[in-house]
Amino acid sequence: AQSVTQLDSHVSVSEGTPVLLRCNYSSSYSPSLFWYVQHPNKGLQLLLKYTSAATLVKGINGFEAEFKKSETSFHLTKPSAHMSDAAEYFCVLGGYQKVTFGTGTKLQVIP
């Protein structure tokens, strides 16, 4: 069985400070991992995906994620938060037939 754990349900940062959203996974197979963002009353947008070609993955809007197999983690980071980053973020473990979502992390950005 595969699973995804987002370690924080809420994260609050000040504008201009770094963002760290944590995600751990469990999978019997080589994982495909994704981060999605959902702004209020909107659908889900793909931020980035891990393709196994590189452990550090760059996404849209300045976000990055690093795949660490030894720690079974895929944490999402951004050097400097912007007000427009306030949203809910989902870590997703993909694969043939089965896709598993984390329960989401709500990011609050304080002016």
Next chain:
Amino acid sequence: EAQVTQNPRYLITVTGKKLTVTCSQNMNHEYMSWYRQDPGLGLRQIYYSMNVEVTDKGDVPEGYKVSRKEKRNFPLILESPSPNQTSLYFCASSSPGQLWGYTFGSGTRLTVV
């Protein structure tokens, strides 16, 4: 533009009245799936389809039906909706070439009274 289109965006209905939420994608994706999103529970998979005429249950299939007669369409059917099916529903599509990353529709907010 590559997209997944869901209709309607909002729907209020009464208990027991059959309804269908449509989903269509224009990317020739083999894989399509339905999810419901509820506060505190995240997204849970209802049904998925690996290709035309191939469908299978996800984690929460009770009370739902699907069909995949054409590659581009994957409607979600609620034969007898109940209030516990009030939720936000998302359709998504993908393909092996996308490493199973999904493209999502904009969502359907369903209220059953």
